[in-house]
Amino acid sequence: MNQRKDMCLEKIINSSYSNTAGIVVLKNGETLYENYFNGYTADSTLHVFSVTKSIISILLGVAIEKGYIRSIDQKVLDFFPDYEVKRGEKTIQNVTLKDMLTMTAPYKYKSEPYTEYFTSNNWVNSALDLLGGKGKIGEFRYTPVIGPDIFSGILVKTTGQSVLDFATKYLFSPLGIKSKHNVVFHDKEEQLAWYNDKNVSGWVADPQGINTAGWGLTLNTMDMAKIGQLCLNKGMWNNKQIIPTWWIDESTKEHSRWDKLSYGYLWWVIDDKEHIYAALGDGGNVIYVNTKEKIVVSIAATFMPGAKDRIKFIKEYIEPIFDNCVTLE
Known part of the structure; x- marks a missing residue:
């Protein structure tokens, strides 16, 4: 990306998406853009809020493929x-x-x-x-x-492992994502402090040590991009099948609707025909996958009430810049 476009993109980020911590853009698996803001770096992990749900979806697919869970039609x-x-x-x-x-x-x-x-x-x-x-x-x-x-x-009962251990073995370690630790709150003050802390790590767990599924996971921006690329690769990473292909196909297509929004299996479906889908979290945390254009965009952000729509930002500003970029396959 040339310097003029780079400066233009960063001006938009600083003016309209000021809580952004990091952005990574991959095309055909190559990093075309990586930048960090507000004092954050490539090593900074942030609470990704509901992006956690899509990670849980991945783990459920792995558990089904390995026979721990028989079917999603089970009661x-x-x-x-x-x-x-x-x-x-x-x-x-x-x-x-x-x-x-x-x-x-x-x-x-x-x-x-x-x-x-x-x-x-x-x-x-x-x-x-x-x-x-x-x-x-x-x-x-x-x-x-x-x-x-x-x-x-369900994951704990069927696998006999903690969610964190299962995720580490079958997802985080293969992708080179740094190991996590449990975060357990002892009172309301600790929880609020963690929410407001700009330098958090780990995965929230309840007093029983069971990790949260709807929120509470921390990742850095490249971690998120890797997960998006893994899904774009139909579950393959370094010539090894990490997630079953059939699960990615099923979980990222429309199964339900909320007004004009489509939903898969804990993934938001942005365009069912073009097979564009995303993991979305409060504040503007995003893992965005455009299957047709082979583009992955990850955005890490701090919490901000009423944060502007990152999907609109990706489609209006990021994709037009990178759609026509040529990378070596």
Whole structure:
């Protein structure tokens, strides 16, 4: 990219996307652009918020391929035989993994009860207690924080490993992503301090040591780009199949809709026909994959309420610059 375009892009970032920490653009697996802002560097890890969900999707695909989980059509409660369903509750008994993957499972609350969730000793059980209710299975309902932790409980029960250990063995280590550690909060003050800290690392876990599934993972910008490139490569990395191809194909195509937005299996589908999809997190954290153009864009950002749409930024400013760039295959 020439210096003029470089300066123009950075002017837009500084003026309209000022909470950006890092951006990496890959095409055909080669790094065409890498830059860091606001004092962050290539080694800086940030809380990527709901990008965590798409990482959990990857881990579920690996677990299915390895036989730990039989099918996404299994009922959620099949994995929790000791869980006691409250009298008169029927909906929860019919919720499947697919319902939860596509955000079409019902919950008993109008807004997520964060205080109740965070102060409990077992976040997986708290999520199960809120699953079901009077809503209908099949209607889209995005659950930012609480519901996805059920997936963590399922991974722990089926694999016999922590989510962190499973992710390290089958995803992070093969990609050269630095090992993580559990982050456990002992009180509200610790959690708020972690949220506001600009130099965080690790993966949040509940008091039982079970890692979060809807938020709480930290990655650096190149880590995110590697994960995007892995998906673009149909799960191949250094001539080794890390994620099953069929799972990438299934999880990144439309299975449900929320107004004009399409959703796969814990991935947002930006364009189903062109096969463009993304992992999106608060503040503007993004792993963006354009299959047709062989482009991966990762953006790491600090939290900012009402952060501007990064997909619009990618499509209007980044892709036009790099669409016609030629790289060696």
